[in-house]
Amino acid sequence: MSKEIESIFKSYLQPKKAYEGGKGIPSKGEKKIYKLSSNENPLGQSPKATSALINAAKNIHIYPDQTDIRLRKALVRDFDEQLAEDQFICGNSGSEIIDMILRAFVNEDDEVIFSNPCFLPYSVFSRWYGAEQIDVALREPDYSLDVEGILAAINNRTKIIFLTSPNNPTGTYIPEALMNDFLSRIPKNIIIVLDEVYRHFADAEDFVSGLPYVKKGHNIIAVNSFSKTYGLAGQRIGYCYTTLKIAQYIRQIHKPFLLPHTSTEAAIGALSDIEFIQKTVQTVLDGRKFLSQAFDRLGIKYWPTQANFFLVDPPLPEFEFTDFLMQQGVMVRPVSQFGAPGKVRITIGDSEANEALIQALEKM
Template identity: 70%
Template sequence: MEKGIESIFKAHLEPKEVYKGGKNIPSTARKIYKLSSNENPIGASPKAVEAAKTALSQIDIYPDQTDIRLREALVKDFNSELDIDQFITANSGSEVIDMLLRAFVSEGDEVIFSNPCFLPYAVFSRWYGAKQIDVPLLEPNYDLDVEGILQAINEKTKVIFLTNPNNPTGTYIPKAKLESFLARVPKNILIVFDEVYRHFADAEDYITALPYVKQGYSILGLNSFSKTYGLAGLRIGYGYTTKTIANYLRLIHKPFLMPLPSLEAAIGALNDENFIEETVKTVKEGRRYLADSFIELGIRFWPSQANFFIIEPPLPEMEFTNNLMEHGVMVRPVTQFGAPGKVRITIGNQEANEALITAMKKIMP
């Protein structure tokens, strides 16, 4: 009896919830403030834009076969603390996640993450047949459950996702807690340390993956050009890790992977120190303004080390979101991220932040 094409489908790719990005600004005559996708509040790096425009005159030819020029720029950006062979790049931080899961995870393996968190950790690992182990952050402060993760580790554990600062909560992992955790994790498990919001963190005990990569831990610092550099539309990301892990990941790195405009824009953005400083300054000023405003309005929120806040809205999350949209402000409910009833609000420029607070005052019950 002839079988249909479904007979060759992979069993673990059965229909399930997929990752849905934030909505784009709808076509409308009125001004909309998009505070739903954690994009840069002041736009894109001028040096990156100029580099991308120049590259457009060459899009009839193939781009660089490898990413070596971008990795050279990253070495410089990291003050030569890492070697060129310790970087891996891709079309977005999300694709770096996909690449490392493709390289390390097989059907039946286990991947650990902690909700609320970035949904692709679970969605992408499912593509490769991995079992998702959720060790939730500890409420009410969304602290990392170190003991819970350690207890969840077994011989099938291949990857552990840590996010610092965390999306969507804006919380972070203090240095002492991180070091205690790293000392107790088996060396044959890859720790993916998602630090795409690292530029905005200013807590005294905040730390990136850099010192632990230099010490030889099995850890990968995941980064993106979508936030600080304002290149979300060009989809560029990178990771840094030990030479052993990076060289292994390069075995599945496609040739001509990065479009020329994206490659040139990323290199240009790394050289635009003024834009980076202005972005960080705008976010930190906006973070203080919104925190003070939330307190004034009696809105429950969590202190943030990122370019967004998570709040407990005064109305049901969808009603709150839709009502704000009626006043020209887009925000994002984060039930899908594992935080039911909460809403994530990106920090914008001062005009956008004031528009948000004005709108919230109008819809407060």
């Protein structure tokens, strides 16, 4: 490559380690593999979503809806009419929504704050727009939010603060009292991006979503996904909700024909399948109880979780641990890349997958 062309490359886009998604199930071999590495729905997808997807496939030769309005109307119903349709923005996955937010608000040399361990795209995507990334790490050993540390890091270049509740990969959450205190002390010109894609699995009495804060007018953008509870990871569809003013601003960069017809129909179908949603949540809650009891029995160190996965401190070096489990037919994920060196994330599966995991750990 010539030096001349390199001279126009943006300095902050020079090669660095990129985000690596979870691995797929190996295609070779007859042994069954239980994939507990990507936080996917243990039950598959909603039958209503499947039916809607099949019907939509008959018309894939036609351009999809120009806007996301039909899905936004479905979301209004899902939120019991507490928000207006213009307060929702839909996109190709929760990651796409995060990218859109950064594109709308962040300029070169602005600052973005996040708290490791966390979802790596907060950092990677911020770099795409030349932002300086400020990591105010979660407090150990319980991985709680360092409110004072974040407040001390804020300056006139701070544009966005990422919060996650429940957090990936730790499974921890931000209690309502802590969230209230934090928001009361944040300058009014800063955007809070609250990643709440695992909110359906949170059952703590003091868990709080972004909804009450958006209704009160806080500068919060709550990011959600159809990949977890609804089982549509392969359709890559997500959404956010926020105040009307912020949503109208972001919508200016919303591309026409952004959502595939099949994804839109599958998402609308999934939202309507209350029975499947409830079954999914109950499966995760039951699996969470089963695995925590088994981890206690086996002496596996883990963090209490409000999500559909556990963060564990394995009894072997992380890659030895994951390789051993893979040999037993169980895929789990090391999360050093997420800012948790030496730790491993294990998705809660159905009862068969959970049993297979425990049997593998007993062999270890």
